[in-house]
Amino acid sequence: IFQPLHALRTAEKSLLPGYHPFEWKPPLKNVSSNTDVGIIDGLSGIQNLVDDYPVDTIAKRFRYDVALVCTLMDMEEDILEGLKTQDLDDYLKGPFTVVIKESCDGMGDVSEKHGCGPAVPEKAVRFSFTLMSISVAQSNANVKIFEETKPNSELCCKPLCLMLADESDHEMLTAILSPLVAEREAMKNSLLILDIAGIPRMFKFIFRGTGYDEKLVREVEGLEASGSTYICTLCDTTRQEASQNLILHSITRCHAENLERYEVWRSNPYHETVDELRDRVKGVSAKPFIETVPSIDALHCDIGNAAEFYKIFQFEIGEVYKNPVASKEERKRWQSTLDK
Template structure:
């Protein structure tokens, strides 16, 4: 039986990787022999009349990361060699993880048998973007994902039969994943790569979310909201009057504070006043996403850039490249 095998023998089993966390992960089992687990284990026997054990399947986050690193063993050793670094380097290796989550649309089977389940699916996945080690002149990158948006390097962590708009099911399933991720932020992984025990630290970046899911997991109102932006507090009216200047001001921490304000209403304000104070945060944010420029702001940036080009065209700047400020202003209002 597996439990009586020695560590050396276990290491020879396909798909089995022995690893350890220092300090041990909070609220996560130290058992390393874990495969696919039930995404809703520990919850009641059914959710909205769906049998709970078929709603979601997932890997434990740390076990999935270890499995991916073992698959990349050759890349890591080649990276060390290509940077003229010692093969026996124990680390710490810093790994940047891109997290992604998106709805997969309608997955219904018209004539399939089996338990009745929601006909939409959501997938949470991760990609190892870079691996670096400390060098004498700062970090040295030994691996960088050449095609970060390819499905080949995007590792599925959790599949759930749920609608991405279903806040309750999403939080119930993704909650434990977020807890595991938070625990890994402050712990070091000890894993054998190339026959040597090495030390790994993880940095998580939640950039693979579309606007709909950012709003969902960061507690913002849905996309029809007057608070048009997931990056700043701008309203539709303000945004329509300002096509040039924007900065990223929203953050996960601020969203959490605003949710507490929304929940407690400490200043005893009316709903409208309170909504204005919290700028559209009305649910508890439960996943930290990394705000990155979205399609709306790319469009605005492009519009501003083209606007400038048109102004220069109007002024026929190619005929007079040394025009003064007054002249340029005149073109702008033409």
């Protein structure tokens, strides 16, 4: 039962991320090649200059690549089982394509009811990721060897960074999450080489920023808060336009365009008034710093539902079950009755 201290330390170390040796080809830009890295201070590298926004908080995180390696090592059996199930050689070197879903959300109030800890924000934010799938190219087709069956479960959601911060504090989020974003951008252009079952295998990563609610999407993409005239995070529609158009919506916003609009907002190259400038940038008012993948949100589900109910109510007014071949004029009459 009793183990010598060095054995306990070795066991403890093996449970922490950073224990597995790995390398990147080409090496990651602006990221240390040291792989023996555990939990690090989320504020490391942030210089407190007089002009800067003060970052008075506590944040802890893993280095992004180290956390991904640890996750892959935990899944060694799943990877080998997947190769076997698909009748592939278990010594296959890849490259394997790994799809990662990124998530970030506020954790609500974490204030101390008693005691006198440091003066830090009384809310917390967690940035995490989920490994969604692993596939490998075989004879011009991608063969999936692993797919997460419960992608929204807490059990497969790996915490990457935990900070005491308000999710509405754009400057704080930018300061703490920017190094993570930089590491992620560096990994997009490199191959990870990692020993799985004694064989060096290659992995490339695809990142999908889909685990954000509307509040966080607005925050990280630099949009105005949810009370804005620009009601939508996917398109440029205003409240007025949305109320008159229940059906025809398409995804038009993107991260690159938001960045361009922020530069216009910041520099005002056409010397416009505030209202004219705001209309030009369509509600972008802060610097976007995380790229999110546009996906249907609750607002658009509601718009779709409203459109369906609108049609149903029209049919009920016109008693379509009695007269299924009504003329266009009659249908317009039902619509005007409903609009009243």
